[in-house]
Amino acid sequence: MNTDSIAINNQQERRTGVGIVTASNSSERAHGQFHIYDGEGKGKSQAALGIVLRTIGLGICAQKHTRVLLLRFLKGPGRSYDEDAAIEALQQGFPHLIDQVRTGRSDYFSSNDVTSFDIYEAQRGWDIAKGAIASALYSVVVLDELNPVLNLHLLDVNEVITTLNNRPHHMELIVTGRGAPKILVKMADLHSEMKAHRCRYNQVLDRKNISQGLLGIEIYTGDGKGKSTSALGKALQAIGRGISQDKSHRVLILQWLKGGSGYTEDAAIGALKESYPHLVDHLRSGRDAIVWRGQQQPVDYVEAERAWEIARAAIISGLYKTVILDELNPTVDLELLPVEPIVQTLLCKPIETEVIITGRCKNPPAYFALASIHAEMVCHKHYAEQGVNLKRGVDY
Incomplete structure (x- = not known):
C-alpha cells in the first residue's frame, strides 16, 4: 500500500x-x-x-x-x-x-x-x-x-x-x-505543504523519559504527497552518515502494506546494501493488494505482526541507529496492530536510536504524543x- x-x-x-x-x-x-x-x-x-x-x-x-x-x-x-x-x-x-x-x-x-x-x-x-x-x-x-x-x-x-x-x-x-x-x-501540478505541529512530549513525559532519548521520534502523516518519500530521503541521509561518520550507524527500513514488487527504490536500496551490507537492512510486508477498512484478511494481520516483531526487536536491541517504520500509521488505523505495544517499545528505545514513522491515519494513535517532530503533509x-x-x- x-x-x-x-x-x-x-x-x-x-x-x-x-x-x-x-x-x-x-x-x-x-x-x-x-x-x-x-x-x-x-x-x-x-x-x-x-x-x-x-x-x-x-x-x-x-x-x-x-x-x-x-x-x-x-x-x-x-x-x-x-x-x-x-x-x-x-x-x-x-x-x-x-x-x-x-x-x-x-x-x-x-x-x-x-x-x-x-x-x-x-x-x-x-x-x-x-x-x-x-x-x-x-x-x-x-x-x-x-x-x-x-x-x-x-x-x-x-x-x-x-x-x-x-x-x-x-x-x-x-x-x-x-x-x-x-x-x-x-x-x-502538485503542491504539498509540510506543516509543523507543536511537539507535545512535555505534556505527557517526565524529564527522565525525555533524557532517555524520546526526542528521536519523527512522525510524517497527512493527506499530501511526501510521507514515504521523506522517509526514503531520511534513509539515504542515515546510510550516508554510516558511510562517512560512523560505521556502526546501521539502518533498518521496514514497510507495511507494501508487499510484492514494482517499487523502484528497492533497486537503489539494494545497491547500497550490496556495497555496505553492514549498514542497511530492508524488509517489505503485506499483500500486493489494497487493504480496505472492513475487508481485512487473516494474512494481513499475520504480515503486520511479523513486521512488528522484527521492528520491536530491532528498536530494543540498539543495533540500529535509524529505524524507519513506513506505513505503520495506517496499519494501526486498520487495527492490524494494537497501539499499546508500540507505545511501550518507543518508551523503552535507546537514546541513540532514531525512529521515523509514516502514513496517513483517520484516528491519530497514542504514540503521536511521543513525537519530537510531527510533520503533516497537507x-x-x-x-x-x-x-x-x-x-x-x-x-x-
Missing part, C-alpha cells in the same frame, strides 16, 4: 482514508509533472532525496532512459550533509544515472545579509539548471531550496517561471523550500485529482 501513490479521486478512499493504489497495478504516465514541497515543517528536502533514490532505482532495474540532476541551492561545499556520502556512493556505482551540484554558502543568512557572492552562486546554480532543462537529458530535475532563493531575490522569478514552463514534456520537476512564491504555486494540489496517472521512479 503506497501512501504516496494516492488515487485521490477515489470516493471510497475519501471515506475510509486507507484505500491506496499498489505499485504493481498502477499505470504509468509519460508526461512530466511539476512538484512543489514547501511549508514550515520538516521533510521537504528529504522528499526530494526520496525521489532521487527512486529515480536511480528505476535506472538500475529497468531498461529505460532515466537520469536525475540534484541541484542544491544554499548548500555550499563549506558544510557537509549526512546524505552526501550515500549520494556519492550511488554516483560512483551508477555515474550515468545521477549528477549533483551544490551552490551557495554553508551558513544561514537573511535578506539583510545578502552579498555579491550569494547572488553569484545562485546564478551559477541557475545557469546549470537552465542548461540541464534545455538539454532534455534528464528525466528528473530537483531544484532543492529554490523557493528561499527566490524569496531572497537572488534570482529573477520571471526568468525562472519562463524556463520551467518551457521544460521538455517528459521532464519531472521538483522544487523545494519554505515559502514558495504564489506565482510558482499556481503553475505547479495536500493543496495533486495531479491525481485531474486524473493524471502515477509514474515509476517518482511516485513509486
Whole structure:
C-alpha cells in the first residue's frame, strides 16, 4: 500500500482514508509533472532525496532512459550533509544515472545579509539548471531550496517561471523550500505543504523519559504527497552518515502494506546494501493488494505482526541507529496492530536510536504524543485529482 501513490479521486478512499493504489497495478504516465514541497515543517528536502533514490532505482532495474540532476541551492561545499556520502556512493556505482551540484554558502543568512557572492552562486546554480532543462537529458530535475532563493531575490522569478514552463514534456520537476512564491504555486501540478505541529512530549513525559532519548521520534502523516518519500530521503541521509561518520550507524527500513514488487527504490536500496551490507537492512510486508477498512484478511494481520516483531526487536536491541517504520500509521488505523505495544517499545528505545514513522491515519494513535517532530503533509494540489496517472521512479 503506497501512501504516496494516492488515487485521490477515489470516493471510497475519501471515506475510509486507507484505500491506496499498489505499485504493481498502477499505470504509468509519460508526461512530466511539476512538484512543489514547501511549508514550515520538516521533510521537504528529504522528499526530494526520496525521489532521487527512486529515480536511480528505476535506472538500475529497468531498461529505460532515466537520469536525475540534484541541484542544491544554499548548500555550499563549506558544510557537509549526512546524505552526501550515500549520494556519492550511488554516483560512483551508477555515474550515468545521477549528477549533483551544490551552490551557495554553508551558513544561514537573511535578506539583510545578502552579498555579491550569494547572488553569484545562485546564478551559477541557475545557469546549470537552465542548461540541464534545455538539454532534455534528464528525466528528473530537483531544484532543492529554490523557493528561499527566490524569496531572497537572488534570482529573477520571471526568468525562472519562463524556463520551467518551457521544460521538455517528459521532464519531472521538483522544487523545494519554505515559502514558495504564489506565482510558482499556481503553475505547479502538485503542491504539498509540510506543516509543523507543536511537539507535545512535555505534556505527557517526565524529564527522565525525555533524557532517555524520546526526542528521536519523527512522525510524517497527512493527506499530501511526501510521507514515504521523506522517509526514503531520511534513509539515504542515515546510510550516508554510516558511510562517512560512523560505521556502526546501521539502518533498518521496514514497510507495511507494501508487499510484492514494482517499487523502484528497492533497486537503489539494494545497491547500497550490496556495497555496505553492514549498514542497511530492508524488509517489505503485506499483500500486493489494497487493504480496505472492513475487508481485512487473516494474512494481513499475520504480515503486520511479523513486521512488528522484527521492528520491536530491532528498536530494543540498539543495533540500529535509524529505524524507519513506513506505513505503520495506517496499519494501526486498520487495527492490524494494537497501539499499546508500540507505545511501550518507543518508551523503552535507546537514546541513540532514531525512529521515523509514516502514513496517513483517520484516528491519530497514542504514540503521536511521543513525537519530537510531527510533520503533516497537507495536500493543496495533486495531479491525481485531474486524473493524471502515477509514474515509476517518482511516485513509486
